Amino acid sequence: MNRLTFKLEKRLTPSPVMVFIIPLISVLLALLLGGIFLVLTGENPLDVYSLMFVDSLGSKYGLTETMVKAIPLMLTSLGVSLAFKMKLWNIGAEGQLYMGAMAASWLPLTMPSLPAYIMLPGMLILGMIAGGLWALLTAIPRAIWKVNEIITTLMLNYVAILWVDYLVYGPWKDPNGSNFPISASFSEAARLPGLGDSRIHAGLFFALGLAVLLAVVFKYSRWGYSINVIGSSERAARYAGMNIKRNILLVMFLSGAISGMAGMAEVSGIIGKLQHGISPGYGYTAIIVAWLSKLNPVAILIVSVLFGALQVGGYAVQVEGIPAAVATMLQGAILFFVLGGEIFTNYRLKLIRQKGEELSK
Amino acid sequence: MNQSLIQLRGIVKKFPGVLANDNVDLDINPGEIHAILGENGSGKSTLMSVLAGLYKPDAGKILVNGAEEKFRSPRDAIVCGIGMVHQHFKLVEPFTVAENITLGEKGNSFFLSNKELKARINELGKKYGLEINLNAKVWQLSVGEKQRVEIVRMLYRGSKVLILDEPTAVLTPQEANELFENLRRMASAGCAVVLITHKLNEVEAIADRVTVLRQGKFAGVLERDQINAKEMVRLMVGRAVASKYDRDSSPVGGVVLQLDKVNALNDMGLPCLREMSLCVREGEILGLAGVSGNGQREMAEVISGLRRVESGKILLNDRNISNLSPRTIIDLGVAYVPEDRLGMGLVPDLNALENLILKKYHQPEFSGRWLLKSQAVERNAETLVKQYQVKISSLHQSVKVLSGGNLQKLLLAREISSSPKLMVVIYPARGLDIGATESVHKLLLELKKRKTAILLISEDLDEIFKLADRVGVVFDGKLTGDFPVEQADLEEVGLLMTGSCSARERVNENEPAHI
Numbered sequence: 001m002n003r004l005t006f007k008l009e010k011r012l013t014p015s016p017v018m019v020f021i022i023p024l025i026s027v028l029l030a031l032l033l034g035g036i037f038l039v040l041t042g043e044n045p046l047d048v049y050s051l052m053f054v055d056s057l058g059s060k061y062g063l064t065e066t067m068v069k070a071i072p073l074m075l076t077s078l079g080v081s082l083a084f085k086m087k088l089w090n091i092g093a094e095g096q097l098y099m100g101a102m103a104a105s106w107l108p109l110t111m112p113s114l115p116a117y118i119m120l121p122g123m124l125i126l127g128m129i130a131g132g133l134w135a136l137l138t139a140i141p142r143a144i145w146k147v148n149e150i151i152t153t154l155m156l157n158y159v160a161i162l163w164v165d166y167l168v169y170g171p172w173k174d175p176n177g178s179n180f181p182i183s184a185s186f187s188e189a190a191r192l193p194g195l196g197d198s199r200i201h202a203g204l205f206f207a208l209g210l211a212v213l214l215a216v217v218f219k220y221s222r223w224g225y226s227i228n229v230i231g232s233s234e235r236a237a238r239y240a241g242m243n244i245k246r247n248i249l250l251v252m253f254l255s256g257a258i259s260g261m262a263g264m265a266e267v268s269g270i271i272g273k274l275q276h277g278i279s280p281g282y283g284y285t286a287i288i289v290a291w292l293s294k295l296n297p298v299a300i301l302i303v304s305v306l307f308g309a310l311q312v313g314g315y316a317v318q319v320e321g322i323p324a325a326v327a328t329m330l331q332g333a334i335l336f337f338v339l340g341g342e343i344f345t346n347y348r349l350k351l352i353r354q355k356g357e358e359l360s361k
Numbered sequence: 362m363n364q365s366l367i368q369l370r371g372i373v374k375k376f377p378g379v380l381a382n383d384n385v386d387l388d389i390n391p392g393e394i395h396a397i398l399g400e401n402g403s404g405k406s407t408l409m410s411v412l413a414g415l416y417k418p419d420a421g422k423i424l425v426n427g428a429e430e431k432f433r434s435p436r437d438a439i440v441c442g443i444g445m446v447h448q449h450f451k452l453v454e455p456f457t458v459a460e461n462i463t464l465g466e467k468g469n470s471f472f473l474s475n476k477e478l479k480a481r482i483n484e485l486g487k488k489y490g491l492e493i494n495l496n497a498k499v500w501q502l503s504v505g506e507k508q509r510v511e512i513v514r515m516l517y518r519g520s521k522v523l524i525l526d527e528p529t530a531v532l533t534p535q536e537a538n539e540l541f542e543n544l545r546r547m548a549s550a551g552c553a554v555v556l557i558t559h560k561l562n563e564v565e566a567i568a569d570r571v572t573v574l575r576q577g578k579f580a581g582v583l584e585r586d587q588i589n590a591k592e593m594v595r596l597m598v599g600r601a602v603a604s605k606y607d608r609d610s611s612p613v614g615g616v617v618l619q620l621d622k623v624n625a626l627n628d629m630g631l632p633c634l635r636e637m638s639l640c641v642r643e644g645e646i647l648g649l650a651g652v653s654g655n656g657q658r659e660m661a662e663v664i665s666g667l668r669r670v671e672s673g674k675i676l677l678n679d680r681n682i683s684n685l686s687p688r689t690i691i692d693l694g695v696a697y698v699p700e701d702r703l704g705m706g707l708v709p710d711l712n713a714l715e716n717l718i719l720k721k722y723h724q725p726e727f728s729g730r731w732l733l734k735s736q737a738v739e740r741n742a743e744t745l746v747k748q749y750q751v752k753i754s755s756l757h758q759s760v761k762v763l764s765g766g767n768l769q770k771l772l773l774a775r776e777i778s779s780s781p782k783l784m785v786v787i788y789p790a791r792g793l794d795i796g797a798t799e800s801v802h803k804l805l806l807e808l809k810k811r812k813t814a815i816l817l818i819s820e821d822l823d824e825i826f827k828l829a830d831r832v833g834v835v836f837d838g839k840l841t842g843d844f845p846v847e848q849a850d851l852e853e854v855g856l857l858m859t860g861s862c863s864a865r866e867r868v869n870e871n872e873p874a875h876i
Contacts, residue, residue, distance in 0.1 A: 220732050220733060221731055222733055223731075225728075226723075228711065235701070235705045236704065236708045240691075240719045241666075241688030241689075241690075243688075
């Protein structure tokens with residue numbers, strides 16, 4: 001009588017094969033899990049998925065929309081990944097995006113006649129400074145008194161969103177806007193140029209450029225090296241004479257500034273005005289994207305497109321009466337399976353055949 | 362035939378990448394003190410953890426009184442009368458001694474009247490000479506007393522076999538002697554005492570029998586009359602080891618480091634250095650002896666700029682360096698090998714290339730204004746790893762997988778290669794095996810030859826007497842003794858470590874080390 005038992009054995013080095021396979025399997029399992037829910041609600045999952053796929057990646061319009069959603073995801077993910085690299089858990093990208101959008105909007109709303117070559121750089125700089133300062137607000141207590149940045153960055157999100165709401169419902173509301181919570185439209189000079197005549201805007205190049213820059217910083221730069229050391233062991237960094245406080249302030253500021261850039265790109269490239277609800281939670285999804293990409297800037301670009309597609313797919317099925325939350329559910333499920341699957345990159349599953357006589361003892 | 366109390370047969374225990382125990386046999390008899398001797402990583406702690414029910418062996422049998430037992434948890438082992446006292450005590454600090462002893466006991470002990478309980482413990486204490494104050498809170502006790510509480514706890518639970526994991530590592534020589542007397546009494550009362558150690562003098566002093574392990578395998582067993590240092594080393598290392606080093610006897614130079622009435626606070630904001638004054642000269646090793654926790658770590662941190670100096674001066678070649686930034690002090694030529702190799706001295710998740718430039722990455726040698734010079738970084742690591750004989754499979758592998766000895770070599774390689782004026786090292790050989798200890802010591806002596814001033818902080822008196830030119834003693838944040846090594850006396854230094862003002866005033870040996 002033989003019996004099989006399982007045993008998990010720790011691997012000495014993480015398996016490189018698993019690093020690639022696990023995200024793939026995780027996506028499949030997430031689709032399966034989502035499928036179960038769809039069946040339970042009386043839908044045919046295959047129909048729903050194919051609709052999602054076709055509408056997000058199967059047409060020129062779908063692809064465009066996917067990219068439109070992917071750009072702010074790319075920017076905010078790159079932003080948080082910089083902070084995550086130093087183990088600063090900045091989950092306030094959403095708020096930093098809003099503050100960036102707000103500050104960027106201020107320029108065209110107060111000085112609408114500025115020429116584009118002053119307007120656009122001005123908006124970009126204002127957006128980045130506002131996002132950066134919003135993040136810096138949490139970095140200062142973190143650096144001085146070790147106040148947990150997870151709580152403070154998260155809470156400031158609500159403040160930022162409500163602040164923008166206050167502006168668009170109040171002082172910045174367009175007097176000719178039939179009482180909608182939107183600001184006046186920006187002048188043409190305040191709009192980021194599009195790719196051809198599509199809705200994909202120049203923000204894409206911000207993201208591509210930043211990804212390359214961050215990849216170089218992480219891998220080859222002196223500053224990237226010190227961020228890496230501080231993130232890995234703060235005590236070792238202090239011992240090596242690195243200035244930890246200054247780096248906390250700097251990294252948090254830059255992390256927020258990149259999210260602020262995302263906010264600027266949204267109002268300038270897509271919406272053309274400031275309004276209520278400019279982000280459907282890009283700043284939160286960014287955390288998932290950055291994590292799934294293992295903080296690799298190039299991977300962030302790819303995963304952002306995938307998550308952009310999921311979002312567009314979600315909107316697409318909404319037309320058919322299926323809640324768009326399908327997309328959110330799939331996002332969550334993918335993260336869940338990837339995190340769970342990480343055990344296989346670090347452990348090896350072993351099958352052990354036990355002989356009957358040994359068992360009986 | 363006289364049957365052994367405990368028999369281990371063919372114990373195999375695997376960890377990823379390591380065979381910690383490879384088919385090990387062990388017999389333990391009642392009434393004996395049995396030493397388990399081996400270098401670090403030879404598998405002695407693993408073997409004892411198997412016996413104490415902490416690890417499940419991958420193969421092999423445990424026989425207690427001839428009957429096979431399978432331990433699923435330490436509780437099973439305790440039921441069989443096997444108790445282990447770990448190196449790091451498992452006591453609840455805010456609880457009283459009596460509460461700690463009865464903690465985790467099932468049954469009616471919770472309701473047992475205080476009187477009855479105390480009577481039982483006192484009886485045990487009297488039997489073995491282990492006296493403790495049952496009403497004291499554990500945090501008030503000295504290390505030696507805490508250890509006694511652990512031992513009484515095991516005896517109280519009916520342990521017939523008492524396993525002690527490196528029990529003297531935290532004790533002063535006096536406390537260690539007292540412990541040995543107690544163990545002797547227990548053995549003569551019929552208990553079996555198993556002592557895990559890598560110190561030969563302890564085995565010579567107390568063991569009735571010694572089992573030697575080498576690289577996870579059984580290397581040999583020696584009876585009382587066969588025990589001698591030479592034979593044990595041969596079994597442990599597989600070769601002979603130098604017991605003395607050739608020391609460079611050229612005269613020392615001028616004062617490099619001077620501490621002048623330095624006061625500093627510990628992490629809890631309490632004074633840890635009180636008017637500390639000392640000096641180290643060029644080409645001199647000052648060995649600072651002391652039981653850890655008397656301000657040694659804080660002193661090293663104060664010198665390297667990691668802790669604030671509240672008052673007093675620290676002079677490096679006559680320049681006041683107190684409260685300068687760590688980086689400035691590094692750049693002035695102060696190297697520091699901290700006790701916490703992995704996590705402070707080295708970054709666990711980074712590879713050897715990155716770790717070897719930790720303190721110099723910002724200098725023109727390794728980086729420009731923005732980018733690191735990857736070729737220089739690579740060359741640096743290759744040279745150092747080769748020169749210092751660090752055993753490492755890849756320079757790109759994170760260093761956390763390295764053994765203690767190789768970590769220390771890597772750390773020393775980096776610190777020594779900066780050609781420091783002053784080197785501060787704390788417990789450089791702690792946890793290292795004989796071979797690695799020897800190479801670490803030789804590196805320090807080599808550095809001395811190159812005229813570096815070395816402040817060697819250690820608890821290991823052997824190490825200090827082997828290496829130092831001068832011996833200092835630190836107690837409660839003060840320098841309580843300072844002798845040239847030729848005039849230093851082991852006994853006297855040991856007594857000063859416990860805080861007695863002078864060797865002539867014999868302290869009551871039962872008094873706790875910390876006042």
